[in-house]
Amino acid sequence: MRRAAMMALAAAGLLLVAAGASAQQSRCADCHFANPGAPRADHASRWEMSAHGRANIGCERCHGGNAQTFDKLQAHKGILSWADPKSPVHRANLPVTCGTCHTGQLVAFQKSKHWQLLQKGERRGPTCATCHDDVGGNLLSPKSLEGQCASCHAKGKTAPHPEFPARGRTMLQGVRDARGLLKDAESVIKKIADKPRREALMREADQVRVPLTQAVEAGHAFVYDGLEERLAVAQKRLTALYTHISEPGAQSRP
Template sequence: MKRIWTLAVPVVLAALLAGGKVSAAAPGVGDCLECHGDKTIEKSLPGGATVSLYVDLNAYRASVHGKGACTTCHSSATSPHGKLAKVTCGKCHPDADKSYSSSTHGKSRAKGALDVAGCDDCHGKHDIKKAKDPAARSFHLNIAAVCLKCHMDRAIEDKYGLPGQQVMEAYEKSVHGMAATKSGLMGSAVCPDCHGNHAILPGDQPRSATHRQNIPTLCGKCHSGILEAYEKSVHGKGMRGGIPESPVCTDCHGEHKITKVSDPSSSVFAKNVPKTCSACHEKEGISTRYALPKKRFSTYMDSFHGIALEYGMTKAANCASCHGFHEVLPAADPASTVNKANLPRTCGKCHPNAGPNFAKGPVHVEVTPQKAMGVFAVRVFYTVFISMLVLLFVCHVGLDLLGRRRRKRLGEGEKE
């Protein structure tokens, strides 16, 4: 190895001294492979590490660029040569180059961070294949592993303040991750489907595909029917109307950890729905600011529905059973499932005889004289009644016991 280096340096120096005119006709693939076909050829880096300079001819020939010549990319290569100029893919792929340089990867790399993904990290070097080729690194079902090579690396995560490993692991277990790795579905959402490929940007930048306001559109790329329902809902309208607290898909479903509705760990699993909804609807600020009815969660949890659900009776109604989910609308809207006129039908899903009587009286029963006089009166009566009776019981029992003790002591006194 050193032999080559020591040999190469004077030759290159001589070439440079001669004014660069020495460069003969561009070397062919065969010429390059004379040296680079040797599996032991390598170069040492300043740190002491070594990099193999071997090029697998077969892999190269099989690649998308396999019919070209080495010098197409390594334009400065001569035989023999020293350090070559950097390969610029943008020469032939200007669009990709443009969007890459606007991405967070491109920007960091431009600043000199070389451990940030460049073209070759995702696409490969000499063995580049078309994305449609199942052997390609950028193939739909392979790309997640390529991304995770860096994004599961703790050193890189720490250095750039990236989301932790558990986020990435959660993706692998998510419905999207399972669809890709386990079921091998081409329609599964893999990293670039949400985050973009060349133009990838962190979610906090407005131009990012994963920025909050772009989320519904993003998810709607695949889930278009649901996007349509969401756009009509109070949440969708609010989101489009610029209300920042209005929930987008990920607020209810989660992001990387997204799982099926039937999965008990899902945030939209029947048992977890009240917790998910109440994350916003129990917030004093939100209900006051948008004049929403209060105490929805606590009244629900006091009802049989809430308690039974908490114990695991998943057929008991949760928030979404009555209010709907993607198409949720305020009760005042005539199209809402919880509009008074529609309550019989909504309740009728579970209570087959549901009629207009279902709409008489509040559903979320707040026990106050104004909202539910009957229940309030019963509760007050029983509170007083129970306290009085228990007091009476305890006094009677207590006096009985005290009396017994007193008599026993008296009896003993008399004996003595």
């Protein structure tokens, strides 16, 4: 009994700590923006514009340090230069640093030849920042992905495999097309007056998004069998969804 009560108190305490922490903003960026002596002002402003800045993923989540203080020495305690092989933002460590939040991408990336190159300390392959920018703010279009692969895999480059860039582009285009169809379907569904039917179709649409997200994650192995498999599932579900939209009543079938 006493033990249960203590555990309840501990749980409540933990909850309070968690709430306090999330309410407290990271101070790293505030000082860096206010201080003209702080390096890489462009990096900080790209961060501010990025999905990370918007989602309050502070500088310390990639760099370490103490984000709760305005004392520079305290704040920088434990921060290593990016060039230090132990730094979490060193190019070889970046996949694991980013992967603390983006697990699916990390797991796929670890299956790739690119990951093996990083582990061997070779500089010829890409790391997460190669495609996403060092603050993770960049998403590639199919064409820019093709260009990115080609910068290393085109004829005459460091690892010539001229078929890879086109393949990357086709795969990402497939994902984009499926996303577009899903979006169109959803805007039709939203206008359906019959509520139970509308909600059933919305749930069905959500089931298309799942394999699409998984396809993008799997694509980080850069051999696209995993992506193709998940994309095929999404396409099959899309076809079914479109059939159900055009045949009132049919969606209630199992």
